Each structure stands twice: as C-alpha cells, then as structure tokens.
Amino acid sequence: MKPRIAVLGCGYWGSNHIRTLKSLDALSAVSDANRPRAEGFAIEQECRAIDPDRLFDDPDIDAIVMALPPQFHAEMAIRAVRGGKDVLVEKPIALTVKDAERAVAEARAQGRIFMVGHVLRFHPAFEKLKELIDAGELGDVRYIHSHRLGLGKFHTESDALWDLAPHDLSMILAITGEPPVEVRGEGAALLDHLSDFAHVHMRFANGIRSHLFTSRLNPYRERRLTVVGNKAMAVFDDVEPWPRKLAVYRHSVWRDSGHWAFTAEEPTYIPVQEAMPLTRELQHFIDCIVNRSEPRTNGTEAIEVLRILTEGSVRHERPETAAFAAGATRVG
Known part of the structure; x- marks a missing residue:
C-alpha cells in the first residue's frame, strides 16, 4: 500500500x-x-x-x-x-x-524517515553524471564548480547563498563523498542586508577543490555544474534542452619540450532520460517509507550543507548605502 x-x-x-x-x-x-x-x-x-x-x-x-x-x-x-x-x-x-x-x-x-528536498540529486542528467564519475570515465576528479545565477526570487529571510546554493552543495557532496575541510565564503548585498551575490570556495581532504557562485541579481540564467577530471571534463547544464544537458569534453593537456600543449575536442552529449526531478524525488520518498530505507538525501548530508552555508556566510560585504533599495535605482 x-x-x-x-x-x-x-x-x-x-x-x-x-x-x-x-x-x-x-x-x-x-x-x-x-x-x-x-x-x-x-x-x-x-x-x-x-x-x-x-x-x-x-x-x-x-x-x-x-x-x-x-x-x-x-x-x-x-x-x-x-x-x-x-x-x-x-x-x-x-x-x-x-x-x-x-x-x-x-x-x-x-x-x-527523514529526507531533505535536494531535488537536483534526482535530475536524470545529474544521476547519469554521477554514474560516469563512479565508472571512472572522467578519471580522478580534481575540481568542481557550480554557477546558479538569475534574477530573483527575493526572500525576506534567505539570501542568495541560502536560497540557491543548497542544491549545488548537495550535488558537490555527492561527488566528493566527504565534507570539506576548508570553506571560505564572501557575499555582497545590494538591495538590503541580505547577500545578492555569494562565492564559496572549498577544499576537501581527498584533494578535490571546488567553488560555487550564486546570484539573484544576474541579467541571465545560468544553471551549470562542471566537473574536471584528469581524463575528461563534464558539464551538467540545466538551461540546455534535454539532448544537450550533459556534455563530456575529452580535451588533452600535456607538456611538450617544457611547455604546456593541449587539444580541444568537441563535446559528446550523453543521452539522458527525460523525467521530472521532483517526481523522481517524491517517488524515492515513497519507496523509502515503504521499504524503511535510508534516503539518498538524508539528514546527515543536510547538516553538512548547513555547515558549509554557515561557514560560507562569515564574510559579508555590504555597501554603505543600498544602491538598489526602495526602488531608488532600477536595474536594467
């Protein structure tokens, strides 16, 4: 039942x-x-x-x-x-x-059962990306960066980091398999006291480095997760249509006579199943309830996400006057 x-x-x-x-x-x-x-x-x-x-x-x-x-x-x-x-x-x-x-x-x-709504963990393109990483298709992962940019939404309690970054942090933690040992963050507020832009840099014990950039005052939408390995690179771009959401780049970089050389290859687009992440997330929740199994996005991971958000919010820079507050200046 x-x-x-x-x-x-x-x-x-x-x-x-x-x-x-x-x-x-x-x-x-x-x-x-x-x-x-x-x-x-x-x-x-x-x-x-x-x-x-x-x-x-x-x-x-x-x-x-x-x-x-x-x-x-x-x-x-x-x-x-x-x-x-x-x-x-x-x-x-x-x-x-x-x-x-x-x-x-x-x-x-x-x-x-305690499950957390990190819905992009259930996106078919991310699930396929994780499969490629686990299968060694990218080699050893060295760097991960995520950009989540757009205009709005503006919340009275959550800034750009807390509102936009949890999904990306959940994906990064799924790839690294461990929490970071170092977190450095910086935010900037233009509208009021809450950050509209935020950068977070992370270092992991297994040698992986990572950064994410979030903004709610950006003129264009960007929803991109990039994973750099020593054999290949992969990009999950959720703004792209389904046939182009997951791309693998098999570039080569080597030293030649004391100088660095490289070849840039065209991307290979990896087929992924078209499905709604929220539907897959809620079906997973139902399965966990029925089978009494641990959710993929459990409370332990959510606590680690909160720790990164908290540490990444330490440095917060705000102009002396909120230039865009109360409609005094209109963006665009």
Whole structure:
C-alpha cells in the first residue's frame, strides 16, 4: 500500500509537491496556516484540508512533506516525527546547524524517515553524471564548480547563498563523498542586508577543490555544474534542452619540450532520460517509507550543507548605502 502523505505549506513550491503527489496517487491531505488556501487545493485535488495543529496527530497520515519558510522547518519536523510521521523537509531544513541536528536526532530516536528536498540529486542528467564519475570515465576528479545565477526570487529571510546554493552543495557532496575541510565564503548585498551575490570556495581532504557562485541579481540564467577530471571534463547544464544537458569534453593537456600543449575536442552529449526531478524525488520518498530505507538525501548530508552555508556566510560585504533599495535605482 502506498503511504498516505500530507503537504504542509501550500505556497509556490508546496503546490508543486501537492500536484506531483496527486499524480503519484499518494496525496492524502493538504495543510496551511491560511485555511482558505488549503481548502482551495483540497477541492482542486480531491483530498482533505487539515489544520496544522491537528496534522501531526492525525492517525490517517503516514508522512508529511514540509514546504515552509525555513525558520519553521526544524520545530515542525520534530513535532511530526514525535507524532509518528515520516518527513521530507524542503531545503534548507533549518537556519542553524544546532536546530538541524536536533531535528535529525529526534527522527532517529523515533525511528522515522527523514529526507531533505535536494531535488537536483534526482535530475536524470545529474544521476547519469554521477554514474560516469563512479565508472571512472572522467578519471580522478580534481575540481568542481557550480554557477546558479538569475534574477530573483527575493526572500525576506534567505539570501542568495541560502536560497540557491543548497542544491549545488548537495550535488558537490555527492561527488566528493566527504565534507570539506576548508570553506571560505564572501557575499555582497545590494538591495538590503541580505547577500545578492555569494562565492564559496572549498577544499576537501581527498584533494578535490571546488567553488560555487550564486546570484539573484544576474541579467541571465545560468544553471551549470562542471566537473574536471584528469581524463575528461563534464558539464551538467540545466538551461540546455534535454539532448544537450550533459556534455563530456575529452580535451588533452600535456607538456611538450617544457611547455604546456593541449587539444580541444568537441563535446559528446550523453543521452539522458527525460523525467521530472521532483517526481523522481517524491517517488524515492515513497519507496523509502515503504521499504524503511535510508534516503539518498538524508539528514546527515543536510547538516553538512548547513555547515558549509554557515561557514560560507562569515564574510559579508555590504555597501554603505543600498544602491538598489526602495526602488531608488532600477536595474536594467
């Protein structure tokens, strides 16, 4: 039998969870502090609307997907697992490492599934990239860099780093297989006190280096993860159409008479299955509930992501005046 799953939080991303779970025949209820909003989705998706205070003790709910503002995630997850529910918590799972550790520890103590919504780990192009790396197609991985740039969305609680970087950090950690031993970060705020640009540089004990760049004030969209190995390089570019999302470059670099020489090859585009990452993520959550298995994106990894976010936020530079605040200056 499929688990009976409720979605707590009927905002933009919560609505995607609602519709996807309905398509998987696993949606049992919706819940939101805004009762009319929850009732609207309940009518649309032919399910129940439950008040948040009653959701955690409802005996007809097996699991809860949480798509709330991140400051509420930890406490709501703790209430859920104490009520016997498995949980999938959207990123970030908390605003502090301490709160995240409390939530994950409570899930373990209660014997509940704790999964985190790092949805790009379930993108078919990333899954194929990981297969190529594990098979040695790129050789030894030496460097990873990720760029996630665009215009908006602007949140009152999360800056560009905390809002955009968790997905990329999850992918980087999946490739490196270990947390970094050194993290250096720098951010810049143009609109208010929250960073609109952020750089994070990481060093790993196995010799891999990595950096990521996020921006919510960029004139163009970029969603690109690049992995550099000593045999080949690969690029997962989610802006490209499906036939071009995953490219492998088999460039050669060598020393010739004391000088560096190279040949640049055209990319080979690797076929990947067309599928929605969110559908694959939620199906994985369902499978973990049914089989009582550890999620691919578990609480331990999410805590490591939070540690990097926290360390990467240490250096924060802000102009004396917010040049683009209150509509004083318009970008573009």
